[in-house]
Amino acid sequence: MSPRLTRTTSKYFSSKTNVPETNKLNKSSSLSKTVTRKATRKHINIEIEESSSVNNLEKRLDKEPPTPPTSWEEVYNAIKEYRKNIIAPVDTMGCERLADEPSDHITPQTSRFQTLVSLMLSSQTKDHVTAAAVQNLRQKLPGGLNLDSILQVDEKFLDECISKVGFHRKKATYLKQSAKKCKEEYDGDIPNTVEGLMKLPGVGPKMAYLCMQVAWKQNEGIGVDVHVHRITNRLGWCNTEQAGPEATRKVLESWLPRSLWREINPMLVGFGQTTCFPQYPKCSNCPVKKMCPSVSF
Structure with a gap:
């Protein structure tokens, strides 16, 4: 969606202030030790x-x-x-917006897992590409995007589903490994700590803190x-x-x-x-x- 100067409502931006003005890359002595x-x-x-x-x-x-x-x-x-x-x-296709809300058909565990998947796919990938890949997984995985579906398909098929995102081959491997770890060590859910999330393959600090905020509603960092x-x-x-x-x-x-x-x-x-x-x-x-x-x- 192209940026446009219309009033929008967002769950992140609600307060009002006066508007002053910013920017340019600071090219000062970045080579000094x-x-x-x-x-x-x-x-x-x-x-x-x-x-x-x-x-x-x-x-x-x-x-x-x-x-x-x-x-x-x-x-x-x-x-x-x-x-x-x-x-x-990020306002319409950011990772925190891509998971299905819990419902009669979507368990809280599946919703949290979808948030984790979205974050893992988002690394070095534009939001609209990540959103398309998540939707592709929803449509092509047996039973939709959930932990068991990731485990059921082979890695090559998973890679084909996410082929537009950056480093898709590695991410397909990470998704399979993380799903297995979640199944075996977390009873089919995702870890509920920053430390636990960062032990999953392909999950770094940024993903872990955002996942805690979005999936677990905990503001850890x-x-x-x-x-x-x-x-x-x-x-x-x-x-x-x-x-x-x-x-x-x-x-x-x-x-x-x-x-x-x-x-x-x-x-x-x-x-x-x-x-x-x-x-x-x-x-x-x-x-x-x-x-x-x-x-x-």
């Missing part, structure tokens, strides 16, 4: 080495929690208000994908571009109110899909351009 940001304007006073592990970062954050970026709430609310008027692919990682670094909320998404998650969770941990992902994903592109972001149209340290016209 140590990346440092001083506590100026919206920048967090934290230093992260490229080689630092997430565990080391977590210890450092526990000892010296970073100061929340200046005016972060104003920036956050401006993007949130802007997103209420912009329909992005922020799902940081490429959009959230890129945009929060551009805004100066993190200095973790070289350290990776897990470092971004740790920094964000150290100061962002827990009540926002779920909505920040679809909000920034949609913002990245429609405005704050990896290349040539639409800074002139951005609602926070006057406050973004990476803005370019």
Whole structure:
């Protein structure tokens, strides 16, 4: 669906704020071994080495929690208000929307498994491609998209059903292995902890946290994908571009109110899909351009 400037209602974006303006890829010294940001304007006073592990970062954050970026709430609310008027692919085809709701024909276990499958297929794949693959599984698997159907079909057939998604061969293998593990170790359900989910083949931190939020309705952490990682670094909320998404998650969770941990992902994903592109972001149209340290016209 093409973005259009009409008022929409979304379960993620309901509050109203005034609208200020953002963006451009920060091309500063990314090759240096140590990346440092001083506590100026919206920048967090934290230093992260490229080689630092997430565990080391977590210890450092526990000892010296970073100061929340200046005016972060104003920036956050401006993007949130802007997103209420912009329909992005994530709003209609995001992974949290692809599972069937529990009903007389769909058990809660099947609904949760479908969410897990959708997330596993979504890695390095556009939302509309993931949505089409999920629908293909619904139509072609015996009995529809559920754990037992995944186990019944051979891997080659499963691969053919999801052939449009990125790394489909590996994902077909992961789906078979994960379904087997869920059947044998979780009585046909999916794991109900981040740790358990991450033990499934092909499931990383982003998928695990989003799955907990959507499938289990538990807010255990922020799902940081490429959009959230890129945009929060551009805004100066993190200095973790070289350290990776897990470092971004740790920094964000150290100061962002827990009540926002779920909505920040679809909000920034949609913002990245429609405005704050990896290349040539639409800074002139951005609602926070006057406050973004990476803005370019």
